Amino acid sequence: MAAPRKPFDPPSPQQTAFLERAINEYGRATYNYALRLSHNEADARDLTQEAFIRVYRAWRSFQPGTSFLSWIYRIVTNLHRDELRRRKGRYQEEIPEDNAPQQFKGARPLATEPIEELVDRQLSEPMSKALAGLSLEQRQVLILADVEEYxxxxxxxxxxxxxxxxxxxxxRARHQLRRLIESQPKPS
Amino acid sequence: MKSHPSQEQLIDYLHGELAPGEDAAFLLHLEGCDDCRGRYEDEAHLTESLRSFARSTERELPAGVRAVIWSAVESSHRELGWAQRLAAWLRPAVAIPVAATLVVAAFVGYDSVAHRSGAPTIDAAYYLDDHAALTSAVPFNEGNTVPAALFTTESADGAQ
Amino acid sequence: MARNSGLLLLAAVLMGGTPAPPPPADLLRDAMNAPERISYVGEVQVLRIGAERSDATIYRIEHRAPDRTRRWYVAPQDLYGDSVITRGSTTYSIDVKRERLVISQDEDADEQIAARSNFGILMANYNAVYAPDETVSGRAVYVVLLNNKYTGQTTMRVHIDAQTHLVLERQQYGSNGSLIAQTRMEQIRYTNAIPTAVFELPAGLNRVNGAARGQESTDIAHVISSAGFTAQVPKYLPEGFSPIAGDVVSIQDVPTLHLIYSDGIRTVSLFQNEKNAAADLSHYHAIATTVAEHPARYVEEGPTTLVAWSDGNRHFALVGDLSLTELEKIGASVLP
Known part of the structure; x- marks a missing residue:
């Protein structure tokens, strides 16, 4: 996902402080937006990293008084769209789970604690599948309107x-989402 | 609004996107039309399910992401002098915890001397929180903006 | 009946007329009770401004009259995603990071009742006057100033929706006239169609019982007599202040008496125990001072100041949004 980057201008303390504050205040929201958009943890990480690096480079173009979150969401949305265009036509295959790095032998990371897996599976799976069934454009608008309340x-x-x-x-997204949720088999 | 609203209008209303006059007329219609209220509640429920889903799948920003961003930023400044790099290293995320650790250490040192008698102590947070909670009995004062339960640890939850 | 009043209100909205303002005291009384009849969603921004530091809290709010409320925190970052659901006198604090649900019961059943009874104290100490109308979040509001009868200072500005009488914004000022707290409602929408599901509790969280607060009582003499030790009370209070509530609670097995005094807007709390249990200020930036020549320390948390001192085995803490000088003066009058 990383594109060749232009060299940075010499840094200023304000630029560093700007990035620090941006990550502290909006890092989590940006990562979650990227996660909802991409449905993929690895892509969400890449999108978040790249978006903040662009924020750092373009920090002077941010207009005080405007919404930082709207700005970075726009960056993430564009990066994600560009990435999908770049991948288009390439054969993609899901990597099986047991191919994942095995550094968590014994102790599993918090994000995959069994209790959380259970809760997620019980509460969220139909919604997760339905969201994945929407087109990218529909998903973008639905997340921004209903989750982010823009x-x-x-x-x-x-x-x-x-x-x-x-x-x-x-x-259309709401109509489609409802249809996808209703078409899933009900738990017995 | 005499005729029943379309599904599109219901969705626009739910998102606060109708013009003010239209919005009020819509609400008036909902007050008197059980069918439309049912349709509206279905739409509102869908939104609520989406938000619940979003909340239940909310994740912390992985520490690795932060590290990659800073490493990309810092590698681009590799040619800089040591003083500038030191200044960058001492950005708030690093400097504040370091300073805070020093301050906490200083106070812990002070208090361990002050309380050698072994008598119990009462965390000042409890007093501040209890004061804020009881001020909700005063008109136009909501008391605690945030319940202490969201801040404190289990052992510090206070009174028995 | 409720539907009829809703229709009348809507008719007024549709005709575009802003009702003539009632007397300010009547409007304030109505505003205090508005959440019992008005349902709404919006975003609330709370600022608490101190000399040392200020805090901002932002939460989305969904309120269904009369007594269901959900607050969903957006800021500060530590609270992002946490929420609080209030159903009548029970409060559920949902801590998503620690995967727990803390249940607290307000033994007094209804804070609104207490607030109503203290409305008389407010009106006895403050003159309510109108300032020019403004708008908040696109809504026309009446602005009521509460001016202290003794000092003449404006202590609070309350912005009340001209049609629903809900409080949309309020600002509180300190004794030097500076803004010390502000609560503002953004993106307000009135709706009677908030689904019940909003106030349902998420599954899969550990349930924890919250801190049991003492049963507050307005019978101060009874509270003092139940402390189990001879309590000290302040001989001096700023003009207009009177005792409004008290409780006795056991903190780490230390019986602690809490008395609260107010003039209807400003409040001050006095805590005391006689078990030699000092206030632990180790998590704060504490500064040395004196209370009637006793060594004391104080901390500032936004606009709130806490002063702690001791007299033998008796330990005191005084907490309030008053100046340090005023608190020290009250503290000095507590000592025998």
Missing amino acids: SYQEIADIVGCSIGTVRSRLH
């Missing part, structure tokens, strides 16, 4: 389309 105008700015497009994508 206005149609803000979503249009983040995604780069008209308000009318946001509205119609959202309507």
Whole structure:
């Protein structure tokens, strides 16, 4: 995902402090947005890293008084779209679970504690599958409107389309999501 | 609003995207129309399910992500002098915990001397929290903005 | 009945008219009770401003009249994703990071009742006057100033929605006139259709019983007599202050008497024990001072100051949004 980067200008304490504050205050939200968009932990990490590196490079272009989160969500949205375009046509295969690095022998990381797995499986699986069944455009708009609670105008700015497009994508996304949830087998 | 709203209007209303007059007329219609209220609640429930899902799958920012960002930033400044690098290293995330550790150590040192008698102590947080909680009895005061339960550890949950 | 009043309100909204303001005291009383009849969603920003540091808390709120509320925290970062659900007198604090649900019961059943009874103290000590109307979150609001009758200072500004009478913003000022606290509602939407599911508790969390608060009582004499030791009370209080509540609670097996005094807006708490249990200030930046020549220490937490001192085995802590000088003066009057 990493593209060749231009050399940085010499850093200033303000630039470093800006990045520090941005990561502290918005790192978690950005990572979760990337996770919801990509449905993939590795991609979410790459997207978050790349987005903050771009924030650092372009820090002077941030307008005080505007929403930082909208800005970084726009960066993540564009990076994700570009990445999918780049991958398009390439054969992709899910790596089986037991191919994952085995450094957690015995002690598993918190994110995959059995209790959490259980809760996630019980509560979230139908929703997770349904979300994965939406198109990228639908998922973007649905997450921004219903989870992040942005206005149609803000979503249009983040995604780069008209308000009318946001509205119609959202309507279709909700219709499709409901259909996908209802089509899943009910737990016995 | 005489006719029943379309599904699109319901969704726009749910997201606060109707014009103010339309919004109020819509609410008026919902007040008197059980069918539309049911449809609205279905849509609201879908939104709520999405938010619950988002909450239940919320993750912390992995520490590795932070490290990669800083390492990318710092590797780009490899040519810089040691003074600038030291300044970068002493950015708030590093400097504050270091300073805080020193301050805490100083106070722990002080208090361990002050309390050698073995008498119990009462955490000042308890007093501050209890004061804030009881001020909710005063008009236009909501008391604690955040319940202490979200801040304290189990052992510090206070009174028996 | 509730539906009819809702319809009348909507009719007023649709006609575009802003109702003529009632007398400010009536408006304040109505505003205090508004959450019992008005349902809404919005985002609340709370600022607490101190000389040393300030805190900002932001939460989304969903309130369904009369008594269901969910607050979902957005900031500070430590609280992101945590939430608090209140159902009547029970509060559920949902700590997602520690995967636990803390259940607290308010033994007094209804803080609104206490607030109502203290409304008289507020009106006895403050003049309520209108300032020019403003807007908050796009809503027309009446602005009521609460001016202290003794000092003439404006202590609170309350911004009340002209149509629903819900408080949308309030600002509190310190004795030097500076802003010390502000609570502001953003993106308010009135809706009667908040699904019940919003107030349901998430599954899969460890349930923990929260700190049991003592049963507060307005019968101060009874509370003092039940402390199990001879309590000291302040002989001096700022003008307009009177005792409003008290309780006795056991903290680490130390019976502690808590008395709270107020003038209807400002409050001050006095804690005392006679088990030689000192206040532990090790987590704060504590500064030395004196209370009637006794060595004391104080800490500032936003606009709130805590002063702690001892007299033999008797330990005191005084907490309030008053100046340090005022607190020291009250503290000095507590000592025999």
